[in-house]
Amino acid sequence: MFQVKSFVFSPIHENTYVLYNESVDCIIIDPGCYFEEEKNELKDFLENKGLKPLFLLNTHCHLDHVFGNKFVAENYGLKLHLHELEQAVLAFAPASGLMWNMPFDNYVGEFVFLKEGDSIKLGNDELKVIEAPGHSPGHVCFYCEKQHFIIGGDVLFRGSIGRTDLPGGSFETLIKSIRTRLFVLPDETVVYNGHGEPTSTGEEKRHNPFLQ
Helix, strand or coil: CCEEEEEEECCCCEEEEEEECCCCEEEEECCCCCCHHHHHHHHHHHHHHCCEEEEEECCCCCHHHHCCHHHHHHHHCCCEEEEHHHHHHHHHHHHHHHHCCCCCCCCCCCEEEECCCCEEEECCEEEEEEECCCCCCCCEEEEECCCCEEEEECCEECCEECCCCCCCCCHHHHHHHHHHHHCCCCCCCEEEECCCCCEEHHHHHHHCHHHC
16 A cells, blocks of 8 residues: 655745555655755655655656656666656756756656556556646646545646646646546545645535636
8 A cells, every 4th residue: 555755845845755655665756855955855764764766757847846856866776757748848947947046957867758547556556647738738647546546746736726827838728637637536536736735636626716
């Protein structure tokens, strides 16, 4: 069974996730660690739990979700998994960082491309890839059907949705993604999002003002 550990990193307050289970292997999703103490916090957690990272995943590649890609990849010998359409977003991330006065070194290495329906397995547990564009062109979510949760990135928030005014964003596409990709999941599905507190698909169906 997956355990979900979250960290809030960088001045942008991004949620980084580590998923681990009895196999003592783990998955790192959207490492947003920017400062050295944040990188050490992530590293110390893994060491204290005796966890070996097997996968590095990005839901999407806006700067706050990729600050720590290089650190994780180099320390644990991992290739970055992302949707093919996020390559351009990733390439632009350092320039975006300079605009925010947050320079950083980008990931340099091979890519493993994700697409709808792909599976990521960790021991007996599994995440399914769900394509949910709109916030960014190749945004994906990672769904654990067995435990009724989804790592949703910046698609759906508690009482809100992802912004769509960045390059490649589309309000209409995002709303369609939420309705056809997330709201078809059981109402009890916990949404671990990229910023703020978790919510559920049922809660957002009933109360999210953008989706009424």
